[in-house]
Amino acid sequence: xxxxxxxxxxxxxxxxxxxxxxxxxxxxxxxxxxxxxxxxxxxxxxxxxxxxxxxxxxxxxxxx
Numbered sequence: 001x002x003x004x005x006x007x008x009x010x011x012x013x014x015x016x017x018x019x020x021x022x023x024x025x026x027x028x029x030x031x032x033x034x035x036x037x038x039x040x041x042x043x044x045x046x047x048x049x050x051x052x053x054x055x056x057x058x059x060x061x062x063x064x
Contacts, residue, residue: 007032011047 005015005025012029026033 006047008034008036008047011051 004013006013007015007027007030009032010027010030012027014028015025016028018024018026018033023035024033025035
């Protein structure tokens, strides 16, 4: 299992420590700021899969 720091909002790997004293992280991609971040490759894959399914369902609903 690979461990990575990713944004829980957009899934980007561009997370930087924003305020080190309080462990606040900021996503360089979407601007999410918070103390919680994901460091699990399996959760990252599930997040991406869920996002793909959401886009697909919106595309299907738009076509109706």
